[in-house]
Amino acid sequence: MTSTVKNGLEALNHEVARALATLNYPATPWPTSKSRTNQQGVGDQDLDVLIVGAGMCGQTAAFALRREGVDRVRVIDQASLGQEGPWSTFARMHTLRSPKHLTGPDLGIPCLSFRAWYSALHGEQAWDTLYKIDRLDWHRYLLWLRVQTGIAVDNNIAFKSVRPNPQHPDQMLEVLIEDQLHQRQALIRCRHLVLALGRDGSGKLRWPTFKSWQPDHLGRFQSVWHAADPIDFNRMRAKRVAVLGAGASAFDNAACALEAGAESVELHIRRNELPQINKSKGASYPGFQRGFFSLSDANRWYLMNYIFDEQVPPPHESVHRCERFDRFKICLNHAWEDLNIIE
Numbered sequence: 001m002t003s004t005v006k007n008g009l010e011a012l013n014h015e016v017a018r019a020l021a022t023l024n025y026p027a028t029p030w031p032t033s034k035s036r037t038n039q040q041g042v043g044d045q046d047l048d049v050l051i052v053g054a055g056m057c058g059q060t061a062a063f064a065l066r067r068e069g070v071d072r073v074r075v076i077d078q079a080s081l082g083q084e085g086p087w088s089t090f091a092r093m094h095t096l097r098s099p100k101h102l103t104g105p106d107l108g109i110p111c112l113s114f115r116a117w118y119s120a121l122h123g124e125q126a127w128d129t130l131y132k133i134d135r136l137d138w139h140r141y142l143l144w145l146r147v148q149t150g151i152a153v154d155n156n157i158a159f160k161s162v163r164p165n166p167q168h169p170d171q172m173l174e175v176l177i178e179d180q181l182h183q184r185q186a187l188i189r190c191r192h193l194v195l196a197l198g199r200d201g202s203g204k205l206r207w208p209t210f211k212s213w214q215p216d217h218l219g220r221f222q223s224v225w226h227a228a229d230p231i232d233f234n235r236m237r238a239k240r241v242a243v244l245g246a247g248a249s250a251f252d253n254a255a256c257a258l259e260a261g262a263e264s265v266e267l268h269i270r271r272n273e274l275p276q277i278n279k280s281k282g283a284s285y286p287g288f289q290r291g292f293f294s295l296s297d298a299n300r301w302y303l304m305n306y307i308f309d310e311q312v313p314p315p316h317e318s319v320h321r322c323e324r325f326d327r328f329k330i331c332l333n334h335a336w337e338d339l340n341i342i343e
């Protein structure tokens with residue numbers, strides 16, 4: 001780190017400390033031990049809130065709770081430190097797909113914004129000329145923000161299940177967690193539970209159905225990968241690679257294979273053209289961000305299904321990243337009926 005960069009960040013850290021103190025952060029805790037123990041069945045050792053997931057949303061929820069004086073909060077994540085969210089693992093784009101001006105994890109405090117962090121490191125002019133946010137910069141920023149706001153995370157702890165506490169079903173939840181490093185399970189009690197699981201919370205990885213091959217068959221991690229898997233692209237050097245799908249991650253993974261020296265990369269797509277219009281563009285405007293949660297469940301379900309059905313075009317940055325290689329080809333009308341591993 002050069003001394004200018006160090007000074008810039010040090011100055012920002014001081015500004016943040018001052019801003020947070022001015023806002024009386026962290027607020028004085030108000031759910032006191034007394035008020036807790038007065039409620040039947042709520043013990044002093046119990047948590048007010050358990051947050052599962054220390055990605056962007058989980059750490060922001062913890063920050064918001066500290067701001068409101070709720071201090072008996074624990075944040076857990078099954079990933080190890082620095083591996084939370086997709087940023088340093090299976091997100092393989094160079095830059096974020098969202099525009100650089102989006103805010104959120106800063107909770108409206110300007111010196112905690114990405115812009116403030118980036119400008120402290122590189123200067124205001126660099127911010128002005130920045131096209132999109134580098135993926136790993138975004139990750140570094142989130143980790144910096146976590147430190148500045150004093151959010152502690154218990155890593156390598158997985159959420160397994162939840163049920164109402166048998167003695168006090170209306171007041172307490174009982175959550176089963178597992179320490180992944182020591183394979184030890186424990187029950188913890190909390191009054192509220194925030195599941196900030198990101199895409200993992202939507203279920204499991206989705207695979208197409210093939211007659212001759214399932215994800216637990218031979219070949220997985222050797223010649224067949226899901227885009228969310230850890231992938232060593234060097235194994236694809238001088239190989240012919242086929243990518244199924246045409247979404248953003250399909251292009252990003254194709255680009256990684258090309259950059260690693262694959263002999264050729266073909267993108268196979270069922271459709272006869274790529275989606276052209278991004279129907280979810282409106283999601284980056286405050287009208288959507290403030291208004292979406294106030295819609296009825298039925299309307300939200302309808303809206304999201306519509307966006308998913310229409311499909312989002314791949315970002316043009318990802319497409320250009322592949323198009324630089326004449327070893328790259330897009331094959332439309334190429335549905336896969338089956339998959340066989342040839343030894």
Ligand SMILES: Cc1cc2nc3c(=O)[nH]c(=O)nc-3n(C[C@H](O)[C@H](O)[C@H](O)COP(=O)(O)OP(=O)(O)OC[C@H]3O[C@@H](n4cnc5c(N)ncnc54)[C@H](O)[C@@H]3O)c2cc1C
Pocket residue numbers: 052053054055056057058076077078079083084085086090091092095096097098157158159160196197198199200201249
């Ligand atoms: C490839 C890719 C690119 C993306 N690009 C962008 C982008 O450019 N801009 C944008 O705004 N969004 C992007 N997204 C969406 C992005 O995932 C979210 O914006 C952001 O990460 C959401 O934050 P989150 O906290 O909801 O989820 P995440 O950041 O995914 O965090 C969820 C956390 O929950 C943890 N977790 C899950 N299950 C458990 C469990 N059972 N027990 C304990 N911990 C658990 C996970 O380990 C993870 O750390 C992208 C997503 C992907 C996959």
